[in-house]
Amino acid sequence: METFQGVKLWKADCESTMEHKEKQVYTMLVQLTRPRKILQLCSLSTESIGMLCDYLPDDGCLVTSDICPAKEKKIQKRKGTKEEILKELAALGEQYDMVFIDATEENPINYYNLIMSGNMLRMNGVICVQNASTSSQEGIDDETGFMSKEMTDVIKADARVEQVKLPSNCGIFIGRRISLSQTSHPLKGIVEDDVFRGFGGHGILDRLRLDGKVAYVTGGGQGIGRAFGHALGEAGAKVAIVDMDLEKAEAVAHELHLKGINSVAMAADISKEEDVKRVVDAIVANWGRIDIACNNAGINMNSASEDTTLEEWDKTFNVNLRGLFICCQAAGRVMLSQGYGKIINTASMASLIVPHPQKQLAYNTSKAGVVKLTQTLGTEWIDRGVRVNCISPGIVDTPLIHSEALKPLVKRWLADIPAGRLAQVTDLQAAVVYLASEASDYMTGHNLVIDGGQSLW
Structure with a gap:
């Protein structure tokens, strides 16, 4: 050979x-x-x-x-x-x-x-x-x-x-x-700095690699979470797919395995502190560390504000904000002890504007809280090596959106989006890799909006 x-x-x-x-x-x-x-x-x-x-x-x-x-x-x-x-x-x-x-x-x-x-x-x-x-x-x-x-x-x-x-x-x-920048020979008339040679000797695409990193994705069994899991794995990370539905998590983990990506499926309800602790402890026990925490799980229960029950409010906040905080804290403690880590939270365009005509008070408010939580942790932890950022997607194209009941809403949404189309989950994948990589080490507390321009109108 x-x-x-x-x-x-x-x-x-x-x-x-x-x-x-x-x-x-x-x-x-x-x-x-x-x-x-x-x-x-x-x-x-x-x-x-x-x-x-x-x-x-x-x-x-x-x-x-x-x-x-x-x-x-x-x-x-x-x-x-x-x-x-x-x-x-x-x-x-x-x-x-x-x-x-x-x-x-x-x-x-x-x-x-x-x-x-x-x-x-x-x-x-x-x-x-x-x-x-x-x-x-x-x-x-x-x-x-x-x-x-x-x-x-x-x-x-x-x-x-x-x-x-x-x-x-x-x-x-x-x-x-x-590239001649990769050679050790001196080059006449060339400024041989980090721009030319690459920071740490690595070109920009190499700096986006996640080889050897350990990641988890909550809500990873479908939709945006599934896309994030594939993106992080393709960039080189080992990925734990976490979802309330173990069968869905296992299906995505199997997809990653077929692509040669180290993966594991885990069931958890992130609104329960004991579930989150169990997942974090298991990942550290299995792979020794956590480098990337992708806190993506969330729910949305639409209702007019005057009709929103405390049960709906509490359920939405228990997952979207309380559960996300539990995940950030548990993963953050591991990362702070390591001196390095990337936390990426899924917020929403609804953190910036009030999407319409649907009514979703609890969801909008919880996602605004995700952004403020991200900003606060991002400033508290960056000097100890942990960066915390979030991604705010626009309206994402899913099978549910194509139902007969939602067709009138889709037409209205498209009229509000400069890009003229809904987001695809693949539109979000590069962002999660960038935020997970060393290329974004100077970014923290940032809300990265990917909405086709909808929040600008």
């Missing part, structure tokens, strides 16, 4: 055909790198092209001048010589996550230089060189071999590219584009 950035690539059987080896290697590469845009400048089998397109996202594309499957919607076929195509794409400012090139074609070095000088290969993008040289200069006795050796040497000498040579019988050479 050979290793590429910590992932094992199996050698193709030496008796397999070249086409089979090519497909094995490229399948693994696209699974690892998840490209959105591919530039093909060498001949690939129809089967390999089809496989590449299968792994591209719905909005992805493969640009080629080669013969390709006629019905493949993700393929953009360009006319002209490879050099003409490259110059045209460079002029358009196009960039690619993966580029395929043949070391034995005419002018491969020229193609390579056009790609790199035109910034057509994205940072961390991968270049795959077919028919790469695996011989020393003395072992080459034909023009094709010299051409391949020259091409391979050019890439090896390029400080902008990290390389790995796959098993010699594959004839494939792979390079990953890196």
Whole structure:
């Protein structure tokens, strides 16, 4: 086995055909790198092209001048010589996550230089060189071999590219584009500060990673909580899905497990202090710490103010504010002892305006309390390493909203939203990752509003 950035690539059987080896290697590469845009400048089998397109996202594309499957919607076929195509794409400012090139074609070095000088290969993008040289200069006795050796040497000498040579019988050479800011060589005329090198040596996307962090999400069995659980897990965190309905929590935890995310399902009523303590203690016992507390559970019981009962008021506040405080306090104590932690509370656009025409006094008031609680804890705890922020979503599109009874309300809501649509749970995912990451370390007590502009009207 050979290793590429910590992932094992199996050698193709030496008796397999070249086409089979090519497909094995490229399948693994696209699974690892998840490209959105591919530039093909060498001949690939129809089967390999089809496989590449299968792994591209719905909005992805493969640009080629080669013969390709006629019905493949993700393929953009360009006319002209490879050099003409490259110059045209460079002029358009196009960039690619993966580029395929043949070391034995005419002018491969020229193609390579056009790609790199035109910034057509994205940072961390991968270049795959077919028919790469695996011989020393003395072992080459034909023009094709010299051409391949020259091409391979050019890439090896390029400080902008990290390389790995796959098993010699594959004839494939792979390079990953890196930033010169990642090298240890002094760069003339460059201010080598945190902006250039990256804070702590990490680029901004790396600083959004949550690798090694431990998170929990209350109300994680559905809706916004489910979306938060997936987002935190995809960013690298271990995630405990907490919900009153254990079956729903288990379903989401299973989804995360299928994506390779460490997860656990737990049942709890956050309005009960003993339930919250049990959950927090179990997470610490299992994973040793809590880095991210995502307090998302909440309820809404609509009624006109003159008809709101104390029972409805108390039930709403017991979950939305009292329960949230219990969670903040329990998780906060763990985080304060650690000297680090991120608490993210789900508030609402209703903390800023009075949504209408529905009447929801208890809900609106409780969510305003969430914001003030967040601001208070955020200022009290930041100097001890704990940041507390909240997210205020607008009206989120759920199956319930599409019921016949609520259709008239949806029409009114849409008229009040500058964006012209309801929020999707996926509109909120990047925010929770940002607030959970070190990239937001200087932010505390903030109410991050994501409502399509509704609170501005």
